[in-house]
Amino acid sequence: MSTKKYxxxxxxGATSTKAAIYEGENEVFTENISHPIEEVQKFAEVADQFDxxxxxxxxxxxxxxxxxDEIAIVMGRGGLTRPCESGTxxxxxxxxxxxxxxxxxxxxxxxxxxxGDSIAKDLGLNCAYISDPGIxxxxxxxxxxxxxxxxxxxxxxxxxxxHCLNQKMTAKLYARELGKHYEDLNLIIxxxxxxxxxxxxxxxxxxxxxxxxxxLGAFSPTRCxxxxxxxxxxxACSGQYTEAQLKKMVTAEGGFVAYLGTxxxxxxxxxxxxxxxxxxxxxxxxxxQVSLEISRLAAVVKGKVDAILLTGGISYSKPWMQQITERIxxxxxxxxxxxxxxxxALAICGKEILDGATPKEYK
Numbered sequence: 001m002s003t004k005k006y007x008x009x010x011x012x013g014a015t016s017t018k019a020a021i022y023e024g025e026n027e028v029f030t031e032n033i034s035h036p037i038e039e040v041q042k043f044a045e046v047a048d049q050f051d052x053x054x055x056x057x058x059x060x061x062x063x064x065x066x067x068x069d070e071i072a073i074v075m076g077r078g079g080l081t082r083p084c085e086s087g088t089x090x091x092x093x094x095x096x097x098x099x100x101x102x103x104x105x106x107x108x109x110x111x112x113x114x115x116g117d118s119i120a121k122d123l124g125l126n127c128a129y130i131s132d133p134g135i136x137x138x139x140x141x142x143x144x145x146x147x148x149x150x151x152x153x154x155x156x157x158x159x160x161x162x163h164c165l166n167q168k169m170t171a172k173l174y175a176r177e178l179g180k181h182y183e184d185l186n187l188i189i190x191x192x193x194x195x196x197x198x199x200x201x202x203x204x205x206x207x208x209x210x211x212x213x214x215x216l217g218a219f220s221p222t223r224c225x226x227x228x229x230x231x232x233x234x235x236a237c238s239g240q241y242t243e244a245q246l247k248k249m250v251t252a253e254g255g256f257v258a259y260l261g262t263x264x265x266x267x268x269x270x271x272x273x274x275x276x277x278x279x280x281x282x283x284x285x286x287x288x289q290v291s292l293e294i295s296r297l298a299a300v301v302k303g304k305v306d307a308i309l310l311t312g313g314i315s316y317s318k319p320w321m322q323q324i325t326e327r328i329x330x331x332x333x334x335x336x337x338x339x340x341x342x343x344x345a346l347a348i349c350g351k352e353i354l355d356g357a358t359p360k361e362y363k
Contacts, residue, residue, distance in 0.1 A: 005023055005070060006023055006066060007351065008020075009347055010057060010116050014040075015037055017111075018343060019033060019060055021061070021064065022343075039052070045106060073125070073128075075129050075131065075347065075349060076112030077130065078109065079095075079107070079133060080099075080161060082103065082104070083136070083156075084360075084362065086206075087359075087360045089360045090360070091362075092361065100114060133164065134163060135164075136162075136206070161212060166191050168206075168345070170341055171201050174187070181204075182201070182204050184203070185201070186200075186201065186306050188294050189310075190310050192312040192314035194263065194313075195220045195222070196219070200301060208300045210293065215250055219289060221262075221264070221265050223251055256268055260278065269317050288327075291328050294324075295328060307335060308333070310336045311336070316339065
């Protein structure tokens with residue numbers, strides 16, 4: 001009789017890797033493996049961290065007394081490859097190649113498929129799997145027009161980058177609570193963490209969402225969000241910044257980092273509550289911009305919104321969520337899902353594969 005019963009879930013972040021063991025939908029344990037910034041900075045590229053992070057995950061499994069013969073499936077967080085449909089995918093050679101190259105960005109999430117598949121092979125499994133990567137693009141063609149063809153994305157290789165995994169799982173959890181299916185509902189979901197993505201989900205498809213990594217939408221702890229294009233041109237042509245510096249300014253050194261010197265939203269909240277006027281101004285601006293993003297998406301489904309769901313790490317802040325709710329609860333009922341459900345989402349998708357669901361093939 002097979003002893004395989006566990007799902008190993010791997011979710012790499014910038015300076016940590018979340019790893020967990022699940023039995024079905026039940027969490028056995030989760031560990032946030034910290035990678036000190038001085039350690040991470042030793043590697044020239046994110047892909048170079050492969051052995052370092054894989055070793056840390058294997059050490060964690062051993063430390064918790066999980067036998068390698070007990071792991072039935074490995075689920076990794078998806079990387080920044082080409083746009084694809086929502087669903088669970090078998091990790092194949094093409095996916096690994098594009099994750100290694102970082103064709104849409106060199107982000108730690110690219111390691112999810114790479115490390116996951118390597119561990120799966122070491123365990124004697126055929127492959128690892130990913131589900132709902134952040135490059136899922138379900139928008140209609142007319143929603144992809146930028147306003148000038150030079151700036152339109154090539155939909156065969158570029159698309160939105162957003163928090164698909166958490167948004168989709170939050171939607172499914174909400175539907176489950178109602179005794180309904182995700183496909184039955186129209187939802188607006190705001191994920192607020194290191195980046196901010198706000199999506200309109202119409203009957204099981206996210207038909208509009210902002211490109212959260214490289215601009216557009218509300219600013220976040222580390223990202224600029226939508227910025228004045230004329231000013232951007234002026235700054236880019238000033239000769240004061242390289243292309244790499246400008247990209248970092250937009251994706252990693254914008255938002256709270258640029259204004260306040262920190263990416264810690266909790267620190268900003270504490271200072272604002274203590275009376276710091278600059279921090280309070282930035283809190284108000286953040287809540288205002290997120291509310292605007294939510295409000296504009298109501299037009300996508302002609303105002304027929306069943307609920308607005310607020311999620312991500314920043315959703316733990318009661319005063320911030322109250323401020324946003326007061327601006328948008330005229331649209332639809334608002335519900336808060338604190339934190340993120342990415343680990344559970346991957347575990348559930350893994351269970352579906354073990355129960356006989358057919359994975360998609362990345363191509």
